[in-house]
Amino acid sequence: MVGVILSGGAGTRLWPVSRELYPKPFMKLPDGQSLLQKTFLRALRAGANRLLTVTGKEYYFSTLGEYQALETTVQSSFIVEPQRRNTAPAIAMAALWVAEQNPKELMLVLPADQLISPDVAFAEAVEQAQRLAQQGYMVTFGIQPSYPATSFGYIQRGETLQENAYKVSRFVEKPDKATAEDYLKSGCYFWNAGIFCFRADVYLQTLKQLQPHMYEAVLACWQATKKEDPIYLDAALYKQVPSDSIDYAVMEKAQHVAVIAAGFDWSDLGSWDAALQMVPPDADGNRVLGEVVLLETSNTFVQSEDRVVAVIGVSDLVIVDTRDALLVARRDKAQDVKKVVEKLTHIN
Ligand code: GDD
Numbered sequence: 530m531v532g533v534i535l536s537g538g539a540g541t542r543l544w545p546v547s548r549e550l551y552p553k554p555f556m557k558l559p560d561g562q563s564l565l566q567k568t569f570l571r572a573l574r575a576g577a578n579r580l581l582t583v584t585g586k587e588y589y590f591s592t593l594g595e596y597q598a599l600e601t602t603v604q605s606s607f608i609v610e611p612q613r614r615n616t617a618p619a620i621a622m623a624a625l626w627v628a629e630q631n632p633k634e635l636m637l638v639l640p641a642d643q644l645i646s647p648d649v650a651f652a653e654a655v656e657q658a659q660r661l662a663q664q665g666y667m668v669t670f671g672i673q674p675s676y677p678a679t680s681f682g683y684i685q686r687g688e689t690l691q692e693n694a695y696k697v698s699r700f701v702e703k704p705d706k707a708t709a710e711d712y713l714k715s716g717c718y719f720w721n722a723g724i725f726c727f728r729a730d731v732y733l734q735t736l737k738q739l740q741p742h743m744y745e746a747v748l749a750c751w752q753a754t755k756k757e758d759p760i761y762l763d764a765a766l767y768k769q770v771p772s773d774s775i776d777y778a779v780m781e782k783a784q785h786v787a788v789i790a791a792g793f794d795w796s797d798l799g800s801w802d803a804a805l806q807m808v809p810p811d812a813d814g815n816r817v818l819g820e821v822v823l824l825e826t827s828n829t830f831v832q833s834e835d836r837v838v839a840v841i842g843v844s845d846l847v848i849v850d851t852r853d854a855l856l857v858a859r860r861d862k863a864q865d866v867k868k869v870v871e872k873l874t875h876i877n
Pocket residue numbers: 535536537538539583584585610612613614615616619639640641642680681682683702703720721722723724776797
């Protein structure tokens with residue numbers, strides 16, 4: 530099985546730490562490892578014997594550096610994109626790379642910006658997924674939803690295939706709030722973890738059938754690309770590839786999709802409120818990273834990178850200090866950092 534690590538999106542919901550030049554996969558956790566390094570190790574522990582990372586040209590060298598710091602001997606290759614075309618084409622390129630050696634080989638597709646634990650439970654779920662993927666299923670991983678999120682895909686469970694594994698009767702990417710509420714109430718929907726397991730040939734055939742235009746464009750680009758190490762995709766032809774996510778382009782429309790009910794903890798760290806849960810709270814509910822002094826403060830998250838941050842007499846805040854930007858937000862408003870990023874993008 531080839532572990533395919535997707536690490537190309539910018540991710541603006543954790544501004545100022547995650548941004549264009551320093552996106553979420555490079556975020557370091559309190560244990561010193563980045564999300565990217567954790568993903569790399571998770572793929573190995575889940576049974577991948579080769580790794581392939583698909584990433585943008587601006588992230589190639591830093592991604593390589595993260596992996597080298599792990600000092601593993603596993604074969605790790607790269608496909609480098611000249612620009613973003615979202616996940617459906619990125620995965621298609623990976624599938625073409627895998628299929629050149631063995632079209633029936635399994636791929637485990639992993640986003641590089643999630644937190645999963647314990648690795649053992651994840652490996653068990655992947656083992657079960659591999660058996661279904663070998664039979665030709667496109668396998669997804671379902672998370673028990675806890676609130677009506679509108680930033681995730683929803684998977685409706687159908688017929689039982691095995692213990693904890695079901696046919697998917699419906700896949701809906703990012704429904705609106707009212708629909709998400711209905712799904713949550715119905716009790717028969719999972720969140721899509723964004724992790725997939727399938728045979729390379731199954732993904733390519735499905736893409737060809739559902740998105741023939743994208744398939745042809747991807748194939749033309751792959752054929753024109755020089756197969757060096759790393760593989761830099763042909764820029765002129767990659768530009769021609771339509772941009773879409775695997776969720777909209779493939780999973781919403783595909784037949785033969787299965788879901789494994791996840792027996793592991795999962796967070797996509799999609800907001801400060803989710804990310805700060807990584808840090809254990811003190812008796813007053815405060816969570817701190819870096820050099821921080823707190824006085825009469827409660828339920829507040831403070832992260833400092835380079836200098837001492839002192840906080841006095843406040844509660845329910847998120848404070849994130851980096852070398853060139855500072856965020857101070859009410860905790861229940863911290864998801865609005867994406868509006869800050871939009872504003873900043875307009876200014877620049
Ligand atoms: N190489 C590459 N190229 N990677 C990309 C690109 C691209 O153009 N675009 C996105 N990615 C990477 C991101 O870095 C991330 O690791 C992963 O692919 C998923 O992309 P996101 O942009 O983060 O997707 P999402 O969070 O909106 O939605 C997906 O994940 C949710 C769970 O976190 C979907 O699969 C949802 O259905 C799912 O619930």
